[in-house]
Ligand SMILES: Nc1nc2c(c(=O)[nH]1)N[C@H]1C(S)=C(S)[C@@H](COP(=O)(O)O)O[C@H]1N2
């Protein structure tokens with residue numbers, strides 16, 4: 648389970664004094680608070696019942712996949728600083744009751760006011776344990792209103808080659824695109840992350856807002872999202888466009904389905920050092936109890 652905690656903050660804690668006094672402004676377009684930085688959380692936590700030690704901030708922000716900034720694991724830390732993350736808005740369109748361009752700072756304020764900000768500790772599907780901060784994608788979808796025809800949710804990353812030099816290369820079809828089936832998107836483990844370790848997301852981790860789907864392979868967790876589209880048809884996704892045989896739409900962590908070029912039956916925790924033993928990969932990355940029912944009756948070899 649992603650270990651989920653209610654944020655121990657009230658609006659008082661996340662609101663500058665002047666802002667708090669002029670309460671009325673809370674519902675108005677109030678910009679420029681660092682998107683993730685606005686909602687801090689304390690690290691002290693009495694409910695903690697977590698055995699997995701989180702990776703260090705250095706590991707989490709120093710070893711990344713973010714092809715917009717190069718294909719090397721160290722490239723994002725080197726180059727993602729070039730990305731302007733403020734102001735930021737997310738366009739929500741398609742089969743949605745209230746389509747529009749949503750300012751991220753307004754969205755975050757709303758989530759704080761409604762007490763929908765959580766801390767989550769998840770094992771990310773490429774073997775990091777990350778203390779995220781964010782809210783459930785389901786809460787956002789509820790807010791914008793899902794039309795009944797909706798079957799899938801598509802996501803897009805920012806397209807801005809001036810700041811993302813990797814987008815001048817064609818190793819992927821830009822902008823980076825991902826998708827979930829609606830029931831997957833509505834699952835409480837599907838998180839919109841805006842911070843980690845109590846701070847705004849480092850750019851290399853997908854600032855200012857990214858998806859986290861802990862039971863799927865890492866590439867499903869799309870970074871720096873600018874568009875969410877509710878659809879009837881299954882959306883096309885960057886990796887399955889690049890190589891449909893290797894990357895399917897579902898991409899649930901599944902030790903029984905090998906990648907055509909390597910075994911996925913075991914994995915090595917990142918940060919545990921090269922001497923660390925490989926450990927068996929768990930179905931659904933260890934979240935089977937929570938999510939296996941979504942796939943009941945589906946052939947997961949065919950729908951990989
Ligand atoms: N826009 C975008 N999102 C992306 C990627 C990318 O290249 N571009 N890489 C994916 C892959 S392959 C992984 S493993 C995770 C890595 O997330 P992390 O660097 O925060 O650990 O981000 C995913 N999201």
Ligand SMILES: [Mo]
Pocket residue numbers: 712773864865866
């Ligand atoms: Mo990945």
